[in-house]
Amino acid sequence: MHVLILGGTTEARQLAGLLHGTPGLTLTSSLAGRVASPRLPPGEVRVGGFGGAEGMAAWLRAHAVHLLIDATHPFAGTISFHAASAAASAHVPLLALRRPGWVPVEGDVWHEAGSLEEAARLLPGLGRRVFLTTGRMGLATFADLDELWFLVRSVDAPEPPHPARMEILLDRGPFDLDGERELLRRHRVDVVVTKDSGGTATAPKLTAAREAGLPVIVVRRPQAPDGVPVVADPEAAARWVAERH
Known part of the structure; x- marks a missing residue:
């Protein structure tokens, strides 16, 4: 099984750490390349864009990706819509890993x-x-x-x-x-x-x-694609992968 993580966040690196080394699982993390010296996750890493939703769909097919996880920054809105479109086109299950937003407390x-x-x-x-x-x-x-x-x-x-x-x-x-x-x-x-x-x-x-x-x-955060299942932490995302693996 080939899992592609759209990463660059702390949660994406943590998820890669949880999945890396799983027997029978190939793991690739994709980074946008906007940071000069990014913190690299374990496993295979690709850097750079895909060329829009169509390019991402083509990459999913060409590399036989079975599961796609969007663990990008909450404000990287465009890539999330590309992921939703590409996953639907390539018939690859998609999960969004989104850290919860901040909530004001008394005194804020x-x-x-x-x-x-x-x-x-x-x-x-x-x-x-x-x-x-x-x-x-x-x-x-x-x-x-x-x-x-x-x-x-x-x-x-x-x-x-x-x-x-x-x-x-x-x-x-x-x-x-x-x-x-x-x-x-x-x-x-x-x-x-x-x-x-x-x-x-x-x-x-x-x-x-x-x-x-x-x-x-x-x-405030930009709008995210509708209809994509969302989990709040890397452990839940790892369980989602395990259930399908």
Whole structure:
């Protein structure tokens, strides 16, 4: 049995670790290639796109894939729709592995936004020193906010266009609470912007912001394909594979 994991997330690597070495199972993880030095999962790894849904369907057929697992980032929306279309075309069962989103608790000062553009519109009314943790790919959205200062945390250095008043922090999670508290204090952050990525690796910033009474703009997740079964953790995904293996 050949299992293809669309990965790049912590959960995808954990799932690959659970499945790797299973007798009679061939495992391939596919990474988008957007990070220069990704953390590689065990097993075979391919890097790069498929050429849309049709290209992915052709790859599934050519490599005799029996099961497809979409364990991509919750904000990698396009690949999820491609996966749903390709799986249907190639008649390959598809499972989505999605970490649960964050839920506000008492003391949180959250402002929900439906997009990065909406987050940029909200920012000037909430603060002047911004901790921006939405990744390097969407910085152009904030490039015209010249009156604001940004602390941008990213795995790889961003390319223009980006905000003029900006400090880059190259780092990769998981992050701890003490470190996030110190980061907010040292940089005098007064507003945080984040995507609803979910999980625990980057959640401490939310606790640190709550303790400091800071507003947080939370960008909601994009729509996911309908009709695809979803599990919340790698163990459940591994059981789904085992049941079919």
